[in-house]
Amino acid sequence: QAECRNFVKVLLVRNESLLFVCGTNAFNPVCANYSMDTLEPVGDNISGMARCPYDPKHANVALFTGGMLFTATVTDFLAIDAVIYRSLGDSPTLRTVKHDSKWFKEPYFVHAVEWRSHVYFFFREIAMEFNYLEKVVVSRVARVCKNDMGGSQRVLEKQWTSFLKARLNCSVPGDSHFYFNVIQAVTDILELDGRPVVLAVFSTPANSIPGSAVCAFDMTQVAAVFEGRFREQKSPESIWTPVPEDMVPKPRPGCCASPGMRYNSSSAFPDEILNFVKTHPLMDEAVPALGNAPWILRTMTRYQLRKIVVDTAAGPWGNHTVVFLGSSTGTVLKFLILPNATSSPTPTTPGSQSVFLEEFETYQPGRCGRDTEDERRLLGLELDKAAGSLLLAFPPCVARVPVARCQQHSGCMKNCLGSRDPYCGWTPEGSCIFLEPSPRVAFEQDIAGGSTSHLGECEGLVTESFVDEPDGLVSVNLLVISSVAAFVIGAVISGFSVCWFIGHRDRKELARR
Missing domain, CATH: 3.30.1680.10 (ligand-binding face of the semaphorins, domain 2)
Structure with a gap:
């Protein structure tokens, strides 16, 4: 019965005057535009299919760029048809190939970022390239060209011609690497030591040694992997092997067509190139972590890390980087990233690029809710830089804690x-x-x-207690009229549900703030 409410799963700034919102709408997803000034509806509602999941438990990501909406979600009630989808704007609607395990196998989408001419999607899925009896979950990054126009009427019509994916390698180096295969959270692109970097939280599978790690990935290295070798499986019984370079057609499959090239639109690509992209979406090499080791490592703990926020301008002069990590139970860990952490070209000792600062609890049973695993489950973590505090979303409440004690x-x-x-x-x-x-x-x-x-x-x-102040906790019902509207945007995308309906009085209050 609770799942039949309307859970907001997409909340984005569409342009200078509009907010774009999508909700599950009792398993009938719908999207709408709202005025940024008044929060009044603008225009008619549109279908949320492929833009918003049916079930609030299903993961999704979304972003606007160039007036176009890029989403990664599922298009059906049973979550069988996973899709990366482009809609709105002037370009044609595109999607990934339907029901093809080489493209997706039960993906769980975590984050999306825009970088240069591509949109990158971070997710985890069941790997098809390993000939194991049991299912193996791996973490991936996929990308598509922002200007992709789809294929020809014969191949990949109304589908991506630029979709490629690669594995993310977050592991402890050694004779036998110890992999953290389950990606949990990813930051937006940060500038660290002058390099475009994302930090990602990984954990071990449920049936493994409990542990979590934070790895850093340089976007230039991510892009370089997509210029490398492809991997293929020649028959259902054969192992996956690299594709010889002389077997790759020209121009390179997955590239972005543009004016001045031999083919100025992806729809003009020859069938040979389109067929290769359709059957070879996987890259052979994995994206290496900076330093070839985790920057932060935690094993044999009573919890696993789930959320991450980063302050790249910490301290009185804004010249330090501090990472806050939220665990599955609401515990927050704080780390200092050392200067020049991105510059190590060789494998480093795991955790040597960071210094542990402190660990503190944020969930208060009795004031926030019951002391149960479900109610102390951390749904969202955001940094309110201006207020010098963290905001943590739990099922029964939102808590605010200072960044330092x-x-x-x-x-x-x-x-x-x-x-x-x-x-x-x-x-x-x-x-x-x-x-x-x-x-x-x-x-x-x-x-x-x-x-x-x-x-x-x-x-x-x-x-001194840091959550004993009267304003240390914020009721979920008051969230929409708090002064932290920016948190709502991040929180709902990460799975924190907010009621779709906002009263007229609350709208005015939020608009003023």
Whole structure:
């Protein structure tokens, strides 16, 4: 009965004046445009098929670029027909090939990003290239050309001619690699050390050693893999092997047609190229993680990591990178990414590019809900940079917690400096304080991790709860009229459900904020 409500699964800024919203609508998905100023409906509703899943439990991702909507979801009630779909805008509607296990095998879509001339989709699926008896889940990245016009009337008509996919390699190196195969979350593209990078959270399968890892991927390396060799299976009984270079037609399958090329539209590609793309969507090589090892590693823990947000301008001068990781039970882990972490060309020691800062609980039974596995399940994690806080969505409530707990080190210079927390600083008055951007007070930090052994030991430490404030919890019913509308956008896309109907009074309040 609860599943028959309308769960918002897509909430995007369409242009300067419109929001685009899609909901499950009691297993009959529908989409609509809303005014950015008044949140009043604009125009008629449109079908949500291939834009929004039927079931709120089904994963989906979406983004707008160039007036076109790119979505990855399922098109049917049973979630059998998975699709990457382009609609709206001036270009023709396109989709992936239907019911072809070489293209998709039970995918779970995690994130999508736009980079240069492509849209990239991150997901996990059952691998078809391994001849194992049991199902093996692997993580992938796929891409399509933004200007793809589809194939000819004979091959790939109204379907992608540029769809290719590759495996993501997040593993601990050694004689026998230990793989983290289940991708859980991906950031937008970040600029780290001048490189376009995404950070992704991976975990082990449920029947494996419990563990989680964070790997970094350079988008230039991701793109390079799609210029490499293809992989094929010549018969249903044969193993998958690389395609010899002399067997790959020209121009290269999967490329973006453009004016000035021999073929200025994908619909003009010869059938040989289109047939090759249709039967060879998988790349031979996997995308390597930066440093060929996880930046963050956690194994044998009571939880697995599920969410990630990154502050690339942490600290008073905005020159540090801090990663916040949300676990399946609401525990948050905080890490400092070391300078030049992206520059290591050889395999590094797992976890050597980061420093663990702290771990803290955010779910409070009794104030938020019951202490059950379902109610403390973390649905969304967002960074409210302006407020210096994190927002965490749970089924019964939304919690706000500060990004740092500097007060717990007050009265102890050694602990304050030794924490290496970019958000905290030691003042001449003997306090460990949260540092606002460009502070006007004198302070001392030791982010590089120099020795604090010369400092005295601490006595009478001050501990302070960080969610005991009256405003530490926010009712889900009040979410839409809070001052954190940006969080709603990120949260609903990651699976956090928000009621479709917004009262007129609430609309005015949200519009003002």
